[in-house]
Amino acid sequence: MVGESKRVGVMGGTFDPIHHGHLVTAEAALWAFRLDEVLFVPTGQPWMKADREVTPAEHRYLMTVIATASNPRFSVSRLEVDRRGPTFTVETLQELRRQAEDDIELFFITGADAMLEIFHWKDPEEVLSQAHFIAATRPGYDIARFEQEAPSRHPNVSVLDVPALAISSTDIRRRVREGEPIRYLVPEGVETYIRKVGLYQDQG
Ligand code: NAP
Numbered sequence: 001m002v003g004e005s006k007r008v009g010v011m012g013g014t015f016d017p018i019h020h021g022h023l024v025t026a027e028a029a030l031w032a033f034r035l036d037e038v039l040f041v042p043t044g045q046p047w048m049k050a051d052r053e054v055t056p057a058e059h060r061y062l063m064t065v066i067a068t069a070s071n072p073r074f075s076v077s078r079l080e081v082d083r084r085g086p087t088f089t090v091e092t093l094q095e096l097r098r099q100a101e102d103d104i105e106l107f108f109i110t111g112a113d114a115m116l117e118i119f120h121w122k123d124p125e126e127v128l129s130q131a132h133f134i135a136a137t138r139p140g141y142d143i144a145r146f147e148q149e150a151p152s153r154h155p156n157v158s159v160l161d162v163p164a165l166a167i168s169s170t171d172i173r174r175r176v177r178e179g180e181p182i183r184y185l186v187p188e189g190v191e192t193y194i195r196k197v198g199l200y201q202d203q204g
Contacts, residue, residue: 005103009038010096010131012089012110016055016169017194018067019186023074024164025136029109030073032160033134037073038109039096040064044080044087055199057081066189088122093130106131112141112159118151133157138165176200 011026018040026038042060054060061081068074079095080087093106108131115135121127133156137143146152146159167185175182177200182191194200 005105006037006100007033007035007105007107008096008100009033009035009107009109009134010093011038011040012092012108013040013043013114014054014169015040015042015060015064017060017172017186017190017199018064019167019169019172019190020184021138021162021165021167023067023071023187025109025160025162026074027071028162029107029134029136029160033107033132033158035073035107037075040068040074040076041080041092042076044083045085059193059197059199063190063193066193067187069189090121090123090127090130093127097130107134108132109134109136109160111135111165112137112146115151115157116146116149118157128154128156131156134160136160136162136165138168139163173200177202 009026009029011022013022015022026040029035030038042057042064044057058081061076061078064076068076079092089108093108096106097104112135115133118124118127118133135146135157137146137159143159151157152159172182172185176194182194
């Protein structure tokens with residue numbers, strides 16, 4: 001529309017693996033915040049999380065492409081996958097602005113637990129000025145705790161309750177390891193990819 005900037009959702013996450021909870025979250029944000037599109041941005045190079053090694057970025061990227069392929073408003077960025085060294089959201093948002101041909105308004109969507117740490121991210125004030133932040137919560141999430149924390153009081157932060165986020169990547173990895181079904185928790189193509197490559201078989 002003439003004079004109106006494009007509203008772009010930026011779905012940041014490790015996506016190890018991507019599941020239906022993530023897809024429902026993106027669709028809910030699209031609707032609730034009147035977004036024109038959602039760009040999924042899988043995090044870059046695997047780094048050690050506190051408890052495990054992250055699956056190589058190329059596998060997580062490909063699963064995200066497979067999961068989002070059927071939705072014309074969803075696409076996937078290689079920005080963080082291709083960037084060397086640790087990936088910082090502030091750099092991703094700045095790069096997306098640089099690459100945009102039109103005026104864009106950015107909406108960064110991620111899990112509420114990750115969002116709680118935002119004041120410990122690189123350049124927190126700059127990152128908060130680059131986008132509106134949407135913190136997705138799963139059922140049973142302690143929203144009172146979130147509301148006590150500083151990020152929730154920032155004018156650029158909103159909470160989005162997503163019942164489908166009862167699905168979690170941690171649970172899917174455990175299920176694969178222990179031989180339980182993951183059908184209907186992840187898109188069919190993602191399950192096929194996990195089985196074909198043999199992901200999550202031997203992680204403790
Ligand atoms: P995480 O710790 O792996 O995930 C935290 C929680 O949020 C998990 O319960 C996770 O559930 C959920 N979650 C993650 N992404 C989600 C999404 N897009 N939608 C809904 N729920 C989501 O978090 P992370 O993946 O490392 O980081 C999340 C985002 O924050 C990434 O884009 C990352 O780059 C950014 N971040 C930036 C900095 C920085 O700039 N310094 C620091 C930390 C994080 P599942 O496991 O089921 O996904």
